[in-house]
Amino acid sequence: MSTVATPSGTRPSRGRLTDLFTGGGRSRRVLWLLLGVVLLVSIVRVISGEQQLTSSSTMAAALLLAVPIGLAALGGLFSERAGVVNIGLDGMMTLGTWGAGFAGYQWGWGAAVVGGLLFGALGGLLHAVATVTFGVDHVVSGVAINILAAGFVRFLSEALYSDNPAGGGVTQSPPVDGTPPTFSVPVLSSGPDLLGSLERQGWFLVSDVAGILRGLTSGIGLLTLIAVLLVPASYLLLWRTAFGLRLRSCGENPAAADSLGVPVYRLKYVAVVISGALAGLGGVFLVFIAGIYREGQVNGRGFIGLAALIFGNWRPGGLAAGAGLFGFTDALQLRSRAAVVALFLLVAILLAVLALVQARRGNLLTAGIAAVVAVAALVAFLTVEELPPGLVSFTPHLTTLLVLSLASQRLRMPKADGLVYRRGEH
């Protein structure tokens, strides 16, 4: 009966329509999911009239906020896939910001990137020495690195910036010399700016897609581009190369990997150093935004990156989605408090759909709960003018937490993640 062949070929057809939506493997399902989200947001934008929801400016802001979180999460991916829990990401990012500031003010932005990578990698190396060689509990070492990094950068700043003629002080560096170039896609988002003119029409769906695309393709910094490309690159490296397979085997079953000749200790070292370097790169990104190193600039992003990693089920696509979600809601609450209220409508529609689906499947209790919450969300959307600022600024955390708890039903961490591996003792 089926005319749409499923490449996996293992599942019986469930009808033409179902095949269209759910067949074609993971990539098509993801595509449909993305389209569904855009459609939903587009509906919400038209109903609520909050143009900020899908404007290119919000998308650009979301990208800016998501990149440092994503880089930290990518760092965590390498480390945890090799079996080393990395709570120290935040500290490594802090080290990265300092390294970028120090190299950047003297030798320009290129050196800032190298400096940040190097300082982050040093933090990673310390973590590797502690956890791999000396077998320290991963969490203890990570927490120690976070505290150490904060003290260390203050110490360095006092030593080097206190009486520096170039400027700076105990808590900040002199300004970084120059910024990396930015790119726009020609014709589409610069020059004739076709996407921009489409976005301004305010058409349902078309303008939303244009806005999203323009936000992601206009005036993109070099580092942002690299960060975005690092996501598929990490996937290819970790899941499509022998090196990646060996590295992941250290996180799943190091004893078995060792018995097959995989250099477990060395790979763990490499992974944790890469992890630190990536977190450091996230720090570099923050320094470029401000044009300066400032103490406390990281502001807990390393931990949010860690959350994005877990929410993303220790996979590159998932962590990118987590970072993107956080970045989007953060951008929205920074740009427009009223637009945050429109999210209630989004929740209401989502839950109404869920209620219908559950009701059809006969799960009346779940359907009932979903319907009640949907109605509550709808009422909130219709009655609330503007949320109190304390709540609004908490939106990204709340949203991520909600999605995390809903999506984390089937999470699977690397099997030997967080366990100290001792050769011959397992």
Add this chain to the structure above:
Amino acid sequence: MAALLLAGSMALAACASDESSSGGGSGSGGGGGGGSDELRIGLAFDTGGRGDRSFNDAAVAGVEAAIEEHGGEFQDLSPNADASNRADLLTQLADEGYNPIIAVGFAYGEVIGDVVEQYPDTTFAIVDSSAEEVGADNLTGLLFSEEQGSFLAGVAAATKSETGHIGFVGGVETPLIQKFEAGYVAGAQAVNPQIIIDRQYISPAGDFSGFNAPDRGLLVAQGMYEAGADIVYHAAGGSGLGVFQAAAAAGKRAIGVDSDQYNTVDDPALQAVILTSMLKRVDNAVSAFIDSYVDGSVEGGSDIVYDLAAEGVGLSTSGGFIDDIQDTIDDYRQQIIDGEIEVPTTP
């Protein structure tokens, strides 16, 4: 190993906040002898610490001016990254015998009450927080009429704006920063009642990260510039750098705060966008307080308010961007000093 790491980090962190900056009185020429009559001034900084090129450095400038005149030395301490050790800084200075001790920043208001009680023989001053609420005889509050200076910033913005649309970025939504907002809005509306003013805070009350988040300052200001604002005033401490970056990227302008930021950004691209800065003369207030301490005329238990009349606040003219509207500004300044204009302190 972990314990070692931890211990090492603690030692480093301790080092970082304990180590005195070597500036001190050594360069002032007045530091001979070291007898007990020697003026020993303690300074406890706000988040951002020494070298913030703004608020804290203005306090240092005031202390240095006072030392120039009276001789002596000073010791400054910066809080740790999350500023949880504010009370410790004050007790540390008091234990070491520094007198007077000046706490720079309203955040000390929460902790200073207990400290002044513990050290009744030490004279304290707090910048930006009221001493009257505490009611201790050895504490003086150094307050500023930020709303008056911000009123003038609003006048400058509204006069210079070509789009009739301006913006305000606040760091943290506290009553102190709301004074800036209120004055700015009143000033802009005095010039142009129809003016559109976007106002936004980076973080809500209680979350002080808004003073130190240049990326968020950049995004908030960017949103305002895209919406049509052409001048944005920030009262957001370190986040203001982001506001300047956004102004430079958008080809628009911004107004700085606390110190003359034209002189402190170190970057010609950013200098070009700084229309003016709302000056808060913390240096004047601090040196005047030390003068009165030396004279023995500190009353204590009361607040000294530095307003436009006392030149405690004002607008900077570096860069010459507001030279052409100086007459308008002076006109409003005089009206405020004469009491003809009452500037609100809450938005």
